[in-house]
Amino acid sequence: MKPFVYCPACASRLEEPNSEGGSRCPNCGRSWYRNSAPTVTAAIVDGERVLVAIRAFAPKKGKADTPGGFLMPGEPPLDGLRREIREELGIEIAVSFEDFVQGVPHTYGDEGDWVLSLGFRARPLSGELEPADDVADARWVTYSELEDLDWAWPHDRELAKIALRGTSTEHVGE
Ligand SMILES: [Zn+2]
Structure with a gap:
């Protein structure tokens, strides 16, 4: 991920990044760091099946993932996860x-920006499945069907597997 060139606060040209990756602004004095942006995702399990979404937009358009999205500034992770699932799927x-x-760090999009994906197991509570326009399709699949899907990110497949199995046999992330 490329460091900032201009100060996001005052648009002055930043100094060269220091050894910690921070770029100081000579005008307003703030230092800017590039961090992984947190995302939240859920393997929603109902009995023997897990809910998989097909992405309607880039990046990874047409590929499968577990539903979720980016946290908003200041938003607690579980609130953000419930919001994303409500917005995307109506449940x-x-x-x-x-x-x-x-918790899996990975790059996202053409620019290679880092995100930190926080994956949870969840279960449906209420509502009718009604995918929003950023979801091309949402389907309930069984464990044996997980390998046949074209996944956007392998760690989402692992999340779905672990969630369905109930235990982790393969350690992903920390
Ligand atoms: Zn500045």
């Missing part, structure tokens, strides 16, 4: 931090 989910499965 409410039950999820807690005890359902945390994995």
Whole structure:
């Protein structure tokens, strides 16, 4: 991920990045760091099946993922996850931090920006499945069908597997 060239606050040209990757602004004095942007995603499990979404837009258009999205500034992770699932699929989910499965850093999009994907196991609570326009399709699949899907990111497939199995046999992330 390329460092900032101009100050996001005052648009002055930044100094060269220091050894920690921070770029200081000579005008307003702030230092800017490039961090992974947090995303949240859920493997929503109902009995023997897990809910998989097909992406309608780039990046990875047409590929499968577990639904979720970016947190808004200041938004707690589980609130953001419930919001994303509500917006994308029209359903409410039950999820807690005890359902945390994995945290996986990966690059996202053509610019190679880093994101940190926080993956949870969840279960549906209420609502009718009604995919929004950023979801091309949403389908319930069984464990044996997970390998046949064309996944956007392998860690989403692992999340779905772990969520369905109930235990982790393969350690992903920390
Ligand atoms: Zn500045």
